[in-house]
Each structure stands twice: as C-alpha cells, then as structure tokens.
Amino acid sequence: MANSKYAYVRNFELPDPLLPGTFMLFRLDGHSFHRFSDQHEFAKPNDIRALELMDHAAKDVMTEYPDIVLAFGESDEFSFLLRKSTTLYNRRESKIVSTLTSLFTSSYVLNWPKYFPNTPLKYPPSFDGRIVLYPEEKHIRDYFAWRQADTHINNLYNTTFWALIQQGGQTATEAHATLRGTFSKEKHEILFSRFGINYNQLDARYRKGSVLFREEIPSDDLVATGTTVTESEEVLEDPEVGGSITSTQGEKRKGKSKKSKQKQTRIVLDHCDIIKDEFWDTRRWILSE
Numbered sequence: 098m099a100n101s102k103y104a105y106v107r108n109f110e111l112p113d114p115l116l117p118g119t120f121m122l123f124r125l126d127g128h129s130f131h132r133f134s135d136q137h138e139f140a141k142p143n144d145i146r147a148l149e150l151m152d153h154a155a156k157d158v159m160t161e162y163p164d165i166v167l168a169f170g171e172s173d174e175f176s177f178l179l180r181k182s183t184t185l186y187n188r189r190e191s192k193i194v195s196t197l198t199s200l201f202t203s204s205y206v207l208n209w210p211k212y213f214p215n216t217p218l219k220y221p222p223s224f225d226g227r228i229v230l231y232p233e234e235k236h237i238r239d240y241f242a243w244r245q246a247d248t249h250i251n252n253l254y255n256t257t258f259w260a261l262i263q264q265g266g267q268t269a270t271e272a273h274a275t276l277r278g279t280f281s282k283e284k285h286e287i288l289f290s291r292f293g294i295n296y297n298q299l300d301a302r303y304r305k306g307s308v309l310f311r312e313e314i315p316s317d318d319l320v321a322t323g324t325t326v327t328e329s330e331e332v333l334e335d336p337e338v339g340g341s342i343t344s345t346q347g348e349k350r351k352g353k354s355k356k357s358k359q360k361q362t363r364i365v366l367d368h369c370d371i372i373k374d375e376f377w378d379t380r381r382w383i384l385s386e
C-alpha cells in the first residue's frame with residue numbers, strides 16, 4: 098500500500114480512556130465571558146437572555162446524549178453528569194470533551210439570534226471543557242452543592258453590588274468597599290433597608306441556577322397529548338410542556354415491535370434546590386443507573 102510507510106504515525110495517537118465505574122462530570126465554561134458579556138452588553142447582574150440561551154444549548158446537548166442524567170448551569174458555565182455506567186465513545190476523554198463542547202458552542206451560536214434579536218454577534222464565542230471523575234455518590238452530591246452554593250454567593254454579592262451602583266449611585270470602587278468583609282446577612286439587610294429588595298423573592302433562576310433532568314412521562318400524558326412513539330432516541334417537541342421528549346431504550350434496539358415498551362422521558366428545566374436531600378431522594382435513578 099502506497100500509504101503504509103506513513104501509517105506508523107498513527108501509533109503516536111495514545112488512547113485516553115476514562116476509568117470505568119466512575120461518574121463523569123463534564124463542565125464547560127465560557128472563554129473570557131467577562132469580555133464577551135461586556136461587548137454584547139449583557140444586563141447586570143443577570144441577563145435573562147444570556148441565561149436562557151445557555152439553558153437552550155444545554156438542553157440540546159442533553160437531547161443528543163441520553164447518557165447525561167443531570168445538568169446544572171449558572172453564569173457562563175454548565176455541568177453535566179453522565180450516568181456511571183456510560184460507555185459513550187468507549188469513554189475516550191478527548192472525544193467526549195471535544196464533541197460535547199463543540200455541540201454546546203454551535204447550539205449557542207445557532208440560537209443566539211432567538212435570544213438576542215437586536216444584538217448581532219461581534220465575534221465567535223468559545224467554551225472550555227473538562228471532565229472530572231468522581232468515584233462516589235457523595236462526591237456528586239457535594240459537587241452539585243458546591244456549584245449551587247457558588248451561584249447563591251455570587252448572585253447575592255452581584256445583586257447587592259449592582260444595587261449600590263445602579264440605585265445607590267456608588268462607584269464600583271465604593272460598592273466594593275461597602276461590601277468588603279460583609280456576611281450574607283448584612284448584604285440581605287443592605288438590599289432590604291436601602292433598596293426595598295427582598296432577596297428571597299428574586300427570581301429563583303438567579304438564586305438557584307438552572308437544573309435540567311429527565312422525567313418519565315406517565316403513559317396517560319402521552320395519550321392526552323397525542324404523542325406518538327417513534328424509534329429510539331428520536332426527539333419530539335411536546336407542545337404542552339414546551340419540552341422535548343426523548344424515547345430511550347435501555348437495551349439494544351430489536352426492531353419496531355419493541356416500540357411500546359420504550360420508556361418515554363422529557364427534559365425538565367427547574368430552578369430548584371439540589372443541595373438538600375429531597376431532590377435526590379425523589380430521583381434515585383440519577384445516581385443509581
């Protein structure tokens with residue numbers, strides 16, 4: 098073969114398998130979004146358009162990859178948990194990181210005009226991606242608690258910081274000085290007494306971040322909404338819930354006769370607490386599959 102004297106270079110490509118039997122936690126984060134949010138005039142402290150666009154891209158990634166069982170987003174980042182037993186791309190790290198990151202990025206760009214109809218993209222945004230392996234359920238619980246606590250701490254700070262500037266007339270330097278060394282309680286107090294803002298009544302999206310998970314659709318619902326069962330991994334738009342319906346099949350596809358046995362799930366977006374036990378206790382499958 099004419100090519101054979103060159104083919105040895107293939108041997109330099111080393112395998113990069115991820116340890117089996119561990120949870121894969123994939124996180125991506127906007128590259129230099131401090132600049133990107135400035136250039137595209139994101140509202141401060143939270144731009145609902147930007148956050149909804151992140152949720153949209155994350156949902157597209159989850160729809161494409163049924164092995165993602167949970168996702169959590171805040172600011173310019175999203176975390177995705179893959180089920181422990183996933184064999185996605187034979188657990189090759191760079192294959193998984195690069196395809197998921199690029200799918201998220203292309204969805205972000207594709208859907209940008211829907212969320213920012215009057216703000217053309219000035220330059221192509223990019224995201225970094227990484228996978229961290231966690232051996233135990235406790236680590237996964239603590240990981241998501243860490244991200245949601247981070248959401249709360251940042252949002253409380255940013256909300257108070259921008260209230261001091263936008264409503265209190267302080268400069269950024271003054272606002273930082275006002276907040277230096279303050280505890281949560283004092284920030285709540287500043288918001289309430291000076292600006293009449295009850296922090297706990299702000300949109301849960303800002304306080305808790307975005308949680309995306311799969312939920313089984315009761316068969317009654319399927320009949321009621323006239324949903325038709327299609328072949329596995331097809332995604333349907335459900336006009337009732339505005340969500341997408343994914344039909345997954347645990348086993349290998351064995352032909353159309355199996356269709357009726359398929360579990361129908363949809364992806365749900367919520368802004369609920371994922372630190373306390375309740376979320377996990379009522380959704381055992383997230384960690385057990």
Ligand code: DGT
Pocket residue numbers: 126127128129130131132134139140141142143144145147148172173
């Ligand atoms: P990196 O991740 O190291 O490449 O650098 P950055 O600049 O992306 O920093 P990061 O990820 O720590 O912080 C996210 C930045 O994105 C932060 O400067 C604030 C900005 N950002 C995210 N969401 C919003 C938003 O809703 N409104 C505004 N105004 N800015 C936002």
Ligand code: MG
Pocket residue numbers: 126127128129130131173
């Ligand atoms: Mg970033």
Ligand code: MG
Pocket residue numbers: none
């Ligand atoms: Mg950073």
Ligand code: MG
Pocket residue numbers: 126127172173174
């Ligand atoms: Mg970030």
Ligand code: MG
Pocket residue numbers: none
């Ligand atoms: Mg190829």
